[in-house]
Amino acid sequence: MTLIIASRPNAYTGSPLDRVAERRTDDAWIAAALASPEVIIVPVWRARSLLRGVDVRRPEAVFLAGPQAAAILARADHWAFLGLRDGVPVFSVDVSTEDNTAPLLPDGLEAGFADLRATMGLLNGHDASVLAHARGLMHWRTKHRFCGICGSACEPKSAGHVMHCTGCGVDHFPRTDPAVIMLVHSKGRALLGHSARFPTSTMYSTLAGFVEPGESLEEAVAREVFEESGIRVTNVRYHSSQPWPFPASIMLGFYAEATTEEITIDPEELTDARWFSRAEMHSPRDHGFMLPRGDSVASRLIEDWLASE
Numbered sequence: 448m449t450l451i452i453a454s455r456p457n458a459y460t461g462s463p464l465d466r467v468a469e470r471r472t473d474d475a476w477i478a479a480a481l482a483s484p485e486v487i488i489v490p491v492w493r494a495r496s497l498l499r500g501v502d503v504r505r506p507e508a509v510f511l512a513g514p515q516a517a518a519i520l521a522r523a524d525h526w527a528f529l530g531l532r533d534g535v536p537v538f539s540v541d542v543s544t545e546d547n548t549a550p551l552l553p554d555g556l557e558a559g560f561a562d563l564r565a566t567m568g569l570l571n572g573h574d575a576s577v578l579a580h581a582r583g584l585m586h587w588r589t590k591h592r593f594c595g596i597c598g599s600a601c602e603p604k605s606a607g608h609v610m611h612c613t614g615c616g617v618d619h620f621p622r623t624d625p626a627v628i629m630l631v632h633s634k635g636r637a638l639l640g641h642s643a644r645f646p647t648s649t650m651y652s653t654l655a656g657f658v659e660p661g662e663s664l665e666e667a668v669a670r671e672v673f674e675e676s677g678i679r680v681t682n683v684r685y686h687s688s689q690p691w692p693f694p695a696s697i698m699l700g701f702y703a704e705a706t707t708e709e710i711t712i713d714p715e716e717l718t719d720a721r722w723f724s725r726a727e728m729h730s731p732r733d734h735g736f737m738l739p740r741g742d743s744v745a746s747r748l749i750e751d752w753l754a755s756e
């Protein structure tokens with residue numbers, strides 16, 4: 448098959464931040480940056496981001512400038528330095544242990560904590576990337592308060608990017624779990640499945656699954672496709688990736704060619720899987736099904752495959 452190149456960037460990519468990782472270990476610089484009046488704070492509360500306009504489908508990220516964030520900083524469970532945005536330091540701050548966030552926000556601020564995923568495709572791309580970054584890192588911090596080796600408490604180092612065990616001394620680093628998502632095709636048709644977890648009963652999407660220890664991405668693609676659909680594949684080819692910190696993944700998009708046709712679904716994973724023609728996928732509504740939303744990797748794989756004919 449011909450190589451299909453990603454036609455545009457994926458959602459949650461294109462961060463405007465310079466991560467300046469070399470600054471993380473400069474405690475004095477980090478402390479001064481956090482205390483500076485121009486500092487930008489990205490609040491996170493129970494995996495939700497600070498947004499306005501969600502109800503009217505015109506979401507905007509809300510960042511707090513130094514003095515506005517005093518109450519949030521005073522009640523922070525944990526924080527981390529994300530990087531510089533046009534030279535201005537940006538930190539994420541998690542206040543998840545607070546039951547009521549209203550007193551932490553500036554008076555009159557028309558914003559609230561909401562799920563970033565609900566804004567997909569509607570939010571400014573740069574801001575969405577920053578919110579995803581903050582959410583993913585704060586999730587990791589929340590889940591690594593204690594050492595997985597000896598059970599002792601961990602304490603943050605490197606501006607919140609390392610959790611150092613106070614017992615055995617091991618450093619724990621942020622983790623990202625790779626997941627593969629793949630459009631399997633054969634003779635101009637694509638294999639799409641429906642899961643009971645999908646938001647609508649008529650939605651069909653590309654297959655996906657987590658990479659397991661000891662396998663390559665290509666092997667993970669082949670294994671997941673076979674487990675879920677009984678289809679064997681070859682010629683696994685990379686398309687693009689997407690940060691997916693919901694809570695801790697990166698989606699790695701692939702194409703794969705089927706070498707078999709007969710579908711046997713895994714009922715634990717899928718309720719249906721079928722071969723769809725290009726014509727059906729060009730006008731799914733006319734054929735009684737729906738395809739995934741605009742900014743997901745699944746959607747990008749389908750879009751670029753349909754454009755490649």
Ligand SMILES: [Zn+2]
Nearest residue numbers: 594597612615
């Ligand atoms: Zn330990």
